[in-house]
Amino acid sequence: MASKRIAQSAVNWSAMAEKVGENQRSMFNAFKLKSDQYLRRVMANPEKPPAIDWSYYQNRVAVPGLVESFKKQYEALQVPYPVDKVTAQVDAQEKEAEVVIKEFIAQSNRRVIEAEAELKKWASVLPFDQMTMQDFAESFPDKAWNAANPTFWPHDAASQQEPVKAEH
């Protein structure tokens, strides 16, 4: 007999479902369906086989010694618990996933910091209706007029061209 025998599911499916993104919902449902099938397969059979009424057969079967030998052999038979070969694979998968998760979270935190920097930038920008042209040039140096980098009329992106190098 194995020491850890499992009788019922300990997975909190509702808590897990909350964490699943919309794009992975169908995969999650398939996984849950499979898990439920495994659980149902376990529940289909009792934990221990029902006891055999040996005295009933002893009275009925006239062949001498037959029931006794059956009983002896039945009780001597030990069904081995199946060997677990895949949990190690799952553990390895988990280890791999941990690395990926760590990397993803680092990247995600970087993106969060970027977004927070953006928020901070907007918090420091004056309301547009209170701005002078100077304030605008300070807040948006790339959009404001710049003497070092003049533009061609009508000053939109489509009408700009490379300055021609004059030969003297």
Add this chain to the structure above:
Amino acid sequence: MLSRVALKPVRSAIQPLRMTQTSATSNAAAAATSESSERDLVNFPRPVRQEFPAKVRMGFIPDDWFQFFYSKTGVTGPYTFGLGLATYLCSKEIYIMEHEFYTGLSIAIMGIYAVKKLGPATAKFLDAEVAKSDAALNSGRDVSIDQAKSKIVSEKAEQERALAQKMLFDAKRENVALQLEAAYREQLIKVFTETKKRLDYQVEVQNVQRNLEQRHVVDWVLRNVRAAVTPEQEKATLSQCIANIKSLAQQNTARI
């Protein structure tokens, strides 16, 4: 221009009372701005763009000038001063009323008429245009802020989801355990049913044998009994039966 320079401290004291602003301004004021910690915002607040001119009397004289006189001369002071100054300038011919003065009067009348008639509509149109351009500018800002905020929220959610993968692996391990358990139970049940099947077979074999024996014995007894019965005995039995039926019939008719 003079009105702006004349009484600056008085004006800045009055300024907070005139907070009549359009929607565009209040929207901008709501947008918080952060400043360096070294900046003294109490004593040197950031100048706010004025949307309306200062208050005037008689259509063109700044109210601040009247306020300046009140503390020194009382309420009639500014009028006395103004009239006296005008009388002095006219009587000494410092201000000469030549033909241009009368042209100016008629032009002033036309100007006042135009401002009264067309002013409100023009102001409304221009305010709407200003509000439109402010909204266009602020929408870009609002969109950027919203995007950044929603990005932060979604990134946090994604992080939680990524961390929740531990639950997935727990479930996977449990699935493995469940399958092992299911196989084990199936094997146990198989042993049980196979043993029981063989025992039941033995019982059934004996039952069938006993049934056959019983039927055979019964058949044998019947066959022997039939063989023992002679034709005379049969005839006697038959006649006895007929006699019995007759007597029964007589008894029944008598009763009726």
